Amino acid sequence: MTDALCSRHPEAASTFTCQRCGRFGCEACAADAGLCSQCFVVEEDRPPSALAKIGLALGVIGTFTLLPGIAGLVVGRIERGRIAGGVSPRSGLPLARGAIILGWVCAAALGALGLWALSRFMEEG
Numbered sequence: 001m002t003d004a005l006c007s008r009h010p011e012a013a014s015t016f017t018c019q020r021c022g023r024f025g026c027e028a029c030a031a032d033a034g035l036c037s038q039c040f041v042v043e044e045d046r047p048p049s050a051l052a053k054i055g056l057a058l059g060v061i062g063t064f065t066l067l068p069g070i071a072g073l074v075v076g077r078i079e080r081g082r083i084a085g086g087v088s089p090r091s092g093l094p095l096a097r098g099a100i101i102l103g104w105v106c107a108a109a110l111g112a113l114g115l116w117a118l119s120r121f122m123e124e125g
Contacts, residue, residue, distance in 0.1 A: 004024045005024065006024055006025050006026035006028075006029060007023040007024050007025065007029075007036075008025070008026075008029055008036075009026050009028060009029070012026035012027075012028070013026065014026060015027055015030065016030055016034065018034070018035055018036040018039050019034040019035060019086060020035050020036075020039040020086075021036065021038075021039050023036055025037075046089035046090075046091055047089065047091060048088075048089060048091045048092030048095050049079065049082075049088040049089060049092050051075060051078070051079045051082070051088065051092070052076075052079045052083075052088065052092030052093075052095035052096050052099075053092075053095060054075055055072050055075035055076040055078075055079055055095065055096055055099030055100075056072065056076070056095040056096075056098050056099045056102075057072070058071045058072030058075060058099065058103075059072030059073070059076065059098060059099040059100075059101070059102030059103050059106070060072075060102060062102060062103065062106040063102060063105065063106065066106045066109055066110045066113070067106075067110075068106075069102055069103050069105065069106025069107070070103060070106055070107055070110070071103075072099040072100075072102055072103045072106070073099065073100055073102075073103020073104060073106070073107060074103070075099060076095075076096045076097070076098070076099030076100040076103060077096075077100060079092060079095075079096040079099070080093070080096045080097070080100065083096065
């Protein structure tokens, strides 16, 4: 049985298999997320998914009305998981993170508003 060799550097032993294309690669060819350097470049060039864009839009709208921001938080977390699983393109990660951050800001503002309303109710009652 022979060891697998790198598809780009036949003199080097393979240390991983690309999760996207299945080619064998050596240390010099390794990139982030289990991809070879060629697939990593292709993956970075893909536009963000619609889910990432919707999550960020909900987060931005939520800064004015709060409740859509909570939905943006949920959508952003779902999209971040899809990106980590390789289902969605990595280019959507900044959008998903933005949706998550804005969603937490909306959740904090909604909580503060609730506490304010509760204190007003307690003062009157």
